[in-house]
Amino acid sequence: MSKKAVLAFSGGLDTSVAIKWLREEYGLEVVTLTVDLGGSNSRDLGKIKKKALKLGACKAIVLDARDVFVRYFVLPALQAGAMYEGVYPLATALGRPLIAKFLAEVAEEEGAEAVAHGCTGKGNDQVRFELALQSLAPQLKVIAPLREWGMNREEEIEYAHKHDIPVEDRKKIPYSIDENLWGRSVECGALEDPWAEPPEDVWLWTKSIKDCPEKSQTIEIGIEKGVPFRINKDYKDGIEIIEKLNKLGGRHGVGRIDHVESRVVGIKSREVYEAPAAVILHSAHRALESLVMTREAMRFRDVVANQYADIIYNGHWFSALHLDLVAYVLSAQRLVTGAVKMKLLKGAATVVGRRSPLSLYQPELATYDKTDQFDHKAAEGFLKIQGLSLKTQSRVQCQIIYGTREIDLASVIPPKLKELTKGKKTC
Ligand code: ARG
Numbered sequence: 001m002s003k004k005a006v007l008a009f010s011g012g013l014d015t016s017v018a019i020k021w022l023r024e025e026y027g028l029e030v031v032t033l034t035v036d037l038g039g040s041n042s043r044d045l046g047k048i049k050k051k052a053l054k055l056g057a058c059k060a061i062v063l064d065a066r067d068v069f070v071r072y073f074v075l076p077a078l079q080a081g082a083m084y085e086g087v088y089p090l091a092t093a094l095g096r097p098l099i100a101k102f103l104a105e106v107a108e109e110e111g112a113e114a115v116a117h118g119c120t121g122k123g124n125d126q127v128r129f130e131l132a133l134q135s136l137a138p139q140l141k142v143i144a145p146l147r148e149w150g151m152n153r154e155e156e157i158e159y160a161h162k163h164d165i166p167v168e169d170r171k172k173i174p175y176s177i178d179e180n181l182w183g184r185s186v187e188c189g190a191l192e193d194p195w196a197e198p199p200e201d202v203w204l205w206t207k208s209i210k211d212c213p214e215k216s217q218t219i220e221i222g223i224e225k226g227v228p229f230r231i232n233k234d235y236k237d238g239i240e241i242i243e244k245l246n247k248l249g250g251r252h253g254v255g256r257i258d259h260v261e262s263r264v265v266g267i268k269s270r271e272v273y274e275a276p277a278a279v280i281l282h283s284a285h286r287a288l289e290s291l292v293m294t295r296e297a298m299r300f301r302d303v304v305a306n307q308y309a310d311i312i313y314n315g316h317w318f319s320a321l322h323l324d325l326v327a328y329v330l331s332a333q334r335l336v337t338g339a340v341k342m343k344l345l346k347g348a349a350t351v352v353g354r355r356s357p358l359s360l361y362q363p364e365l366a367t368y369d370k371t372d373q374f375d376h377k378a379a380e381g382f383l384k385i386q387g388l389s390l391k392t393q394s395r396v397q398c399q400i401i402y403g404t405r406e407i408d409l410a411s412v413i414p415p416k417l418k419e420l421t422k423g424k425k426t427c
Contacts (some may be wrong), residue, residue: 004029004112006103011048015118016165018145019055031110032057037095038181040064048372070238078281080224080329081305084313087259089278091183096128096315104137114141121147127264128315135318181242183275194260194270205274209347212253216345221284226333242277249276252344264314268285280349284340287351292335292358
């Protein structure tokens with residue numbers, strides 16, 4: 001019996017070519033695995049299966065994993081407030097560890113010695129697949145044909161023609177696109193110039209401002225323990241909420257993100273994302289948090305959110321640190337219950353109201369009218385103590401602090417070796 005590899009198969013050109021390549025170069029039988037994580041291309045799984053078999057896969061497995069994806073990846077990331085570099089809701093990055101997990105499981109079931117993916121050598125996705133696999137199934141060999149074969153695009157197309165692999169028209173879709181129900185990620189083509197405005201055809205889910213309705217739409221989102229469960233009066237599961245908000249937000253042009261991003265491999269790349277539901281839900285969620293969490297808890301929440309986003313982005317999903325952070329997030333989210341009102345209008349989703357049974361906002365403390373209960377007198381002593389260190393500093397150190405015009409950074413930059421050894425003998 002010949003050896004097998006399980007290939008993560010999207011149905012696109014790269015992974016189609018990979019089926020042939022794994023068979024020819026490695027002499028492997030190929031089992032393909034296609035995982036549907038939703039999005040507009042929530043795919044015709046039957047068609048993809050047929051294609052894989054036609055291209056020579058010995059078995060083609062297709063999975064609708066939308067529910068698992070939302071429940072175990074998307075909603076926890078929302079609860080954690082995970083946005084990479086403050087703007088990217090991490091749709092692609094969240095999908096990879098799940099696909100890697102299924103790859104490892106299928107490999108075990110099929111008795112395969114290797115798994116394969118269609119990522120290149122300069123992207124983030126190879127990192128996510130392979131770090132997840134190293135953590136879950138370190139015994140598996142990983143093959144990355146695109147990284148290994150050294151073909152450029154033209155050679156790849158030529159190879160495809162030679163092997164009867166259908167090639168989609170690149171002129172029709174001049175970008176590299178990844179998509180699931182948490183968002184679309186678009187790169188390459190005209191987007192490679194960070195100065196050029198994204199052409200209108202990169203956007204698929206969101207209307208451009210000029211085509212948005214003139215009238216705003218206000219929606220209420222119900223949240224329990226950091227998880228959305230209701231839009232207006234409709235109670236919904238995670239998938240339904242996200243799909244509904246993608247539609248509603250998209251209609252109002254909400255969720256376009258244009259970002260120059262710091263990749264794991266050290267390069268900056270220009271990425272465009274489209275994620276109406278993620279944008280709406282993250283801002284609603286944060287607005288509710290700021291109602292129920294203290295200032296210190298919010299600060300710490302931001303620290304955790306950044307760390308959590310890095311973990312997802314950098315491919316460390318299956319790590320102890322991730323689970324430690326999850327424990328913190330779940331504990332902190334016990335307070336995050338209530339509702340947020342969002343107004344959607346011409347590209348913006350604005351928080352216009354929030355309420356919670358656990359709200360720390362107390363009208364009798366906040367008000368300036370006659371019902372005010374705040375102890376104004378207490379501020380005097382408070383300010384005396386708060387100001388004490390500043391007062392002392394002003395008295396003792398004022399000259400130095402405000403008198404110095406320049407701080408010379410040369411004092412911390414060591415000279416070059418050549419300068420140090422000038423005129424000296426070095427043996
Ligand atoms: N830059 C994003 C990330 O690293 C998206 C990459 C997705 N790939 C694509 N073909 N657009 O998560």
